[in-house]
Each structure stands twice: as C-alpha cells, then as structure tokens.
Amino acid sequence: MRGRAAAVLGAVALLGCSRDVLPSGRQLVWGASVPGSTTPARVTSVAVRGDYLDAVLESEVFRLRFLLPDTERCRGVVERDAQVDFVRLRLFGVVKRGQERCEPVGIADLAAWRDQRTRPRRFDPLPRAQATFYVTYSDEEVVLVRGRFPLATEIGLTGSSDLVAMLPNAPECLGPLEEGVASMEFRDAGAPAYVLVASEGLCPLLGFALPIRLRGDPTRPAEPDAS
Secondary structure (H helix, E strand, O other): OHHHHHHHHHHHHHHOOOOOOOOOHHHHHHHOOOOOOEEEEEEEEEEEEOOEEEEEEEOOOOEEEEEEEOOHHHHHHOOOOOEEEEEOOOOOOEEEEOOEEEOOOEEOOHHHHHHHHOOOOOOOOOOEEEEEEEEEEEOOOEEEEEEEOHHHHHHOEOOOOOEEEEEEOOHHHHHHHHHOEEEEEEOOOOOOOEEEEEOOEEEEEOEEEOOOOOOOOOOOOOOEOOO
C-alpha cells in the first residue's frame, strides 16, 4: 500500500497538478505507470514508413506516436479513427482493438516517451556519444536509418548497437545522413530529447524502433532496460 501511495503522489507531481486542480483517476493511473493498466484511445493518423506503421494514438491523458510492424494484423488494429485500448506492458505497450492486438516496436515522440517514464535527471554537461548509421527508407517527411545509437539506453532501450531511428527529411539532417556518422546528445527536459550535432545545425531524432526484418516474430515486444 505504501508503494502504491508513493506512485500516486509521484504521478501527481509528474502531471504538474496543483491542489486546486486534482487529476482524474485515469490521469493518476497513467502518471503512475501502472503495469497492465488500460487506457481508451483513438487512432488519429497512420502512415506506412518502410517496414513500419507510423500511428498516432490520442486519449484524454496522452498523445503518443508509435512505430508498429506493417503487418495485416496491425493494419487492422490501427486503422485511422479506430477506437482502441492501449495497455501498459513491457516497454512499448500493446494496442488492442476487440480481440485483435498489435505490439509497437518503437516510439516516434521521444520527448513525450521520456517524460512519461521517469522524472528528469539533470545532466551537466549533456551526455554525448557517437552514432553510426545508414539510410534504409526515406519519403518527403522522414528518413529511417539503421545503426548504433548508444544513448538510446537513457529511455530504457536495450540493444542500442542495432536500432532504427527516424529523422525529419530536413536540411539540418543532410550532413549526418550523407556521412553516416554524427555525435548524438540526450536532453533530460524539453524537446527534442535527442539530436545529432551537425555543421548545418541540430538534427532532431524523432524516434527509435527495433529492426523488424531480423526478428523471428515482428510483433514480439522489446525488453525494458533492467537498470
């Protein structure tokens, strides 16, 4: 009971609620990151990005952008305007629609994901490491690259030596994309959460996902960082 009470108090702090404006029950459960909790949501957009479905889920307590395997099952679950349930399980959760379910393999809003997982840890100086990667997909809006992103462990991702990252298809990202190597930084507050440092400016990292093609079961969820 003491642990549950502490989680609820922590949720109030994370949600930034004052004593005059108390959070709803769903907000408290969401802020406390209760495993197995279910939150109704709506799919407000969905697009195909290479091997992934890029889907935005919105509810009264969150707006999150997930990367899911582009499979027939997942397409049926995250149709645009579909009413779904988001269940907190493992790292990226599970999206359910009726009896069907699809497990995201990535997140494409790293700042929102960071903020809903933990309280900020103030870093000075900012953590920096070298990322190496190559392009696997691009369209007018985003570019997907695959490679090594050591600081991904800061949001609980293991296997940082082989991840897919999503970048905007923007001028500030051209240098890193051409060179295939750049310094990456992690910020514990504000947006973006991750950037690649380039001579043209800062290229934001929009998302991280597990590679799909080398996985025996593309809908198997990621394991959270145990540290």
